[in-house]
Amino acid sequence: DGGITQSPKYLFRKEGQNVTLSCEQNLNHDAMYWYRQDPGQGLRLIYYSQIVNDFQKGDIAEGYSVSREKKESFPLTVTSAQKNPTAFYLCASSTGGAVGYTFGSGTRLTVV
């Protein structure tokens, strides 16, 4: 079945370390997105990519980086520059346009 896979589901890292969250989709979707979710704050856009080898910053891109070398994959790196990285991270994909997103099941990152 087609879908979008985020791994790992839980991730623990020490403060000051970079960490990469995986997002893979087999839906043949052109567009992919990363959102951060904190309690009471809804979903905030980190980065998005509408085509391979191209991506744009969202509202809270500072301290994060992405790559889009393959259509299927859109990994997110949380760098040591991100001051408060502990959060729930959601990846989504779509065919472009406002047809709605398919979401992964999320990665909960805890920095200790």
Next chain:
Amino acid sequence: AQSVTQPDIHITVSEGASLELRCNYSYGATPYLFWYVQSPGQGLQLLLKYFSGDTLVQGIKGFEAEFKRSQSSFNLRKPSVHWSDAAEYFCAVGEGNTPLVFGKGTRLSVIA
């Protein structure tokens, strides 16, 4: 700038009672409108969407929503709530290829 407001942070309803979750948006043109549902620790699932045409849209799990342009609203309704509907609900707005903007969510609790 586009924005989405969900005025109710938390709503509690009795099982079998009707439900209405409010969503107001601020957008320049005719937007695309969505409602998503999220169970704890999971990704978001699309309930329904509005692009154009009939302003009353039907979704999955017995939910419906009505688009009211004059009120800039897209409220979600269900005539009889089940205990399994307890979750967090997000309203989202988009236009063209721009990323969706999400509200902060409404947490629904269902009591016996």
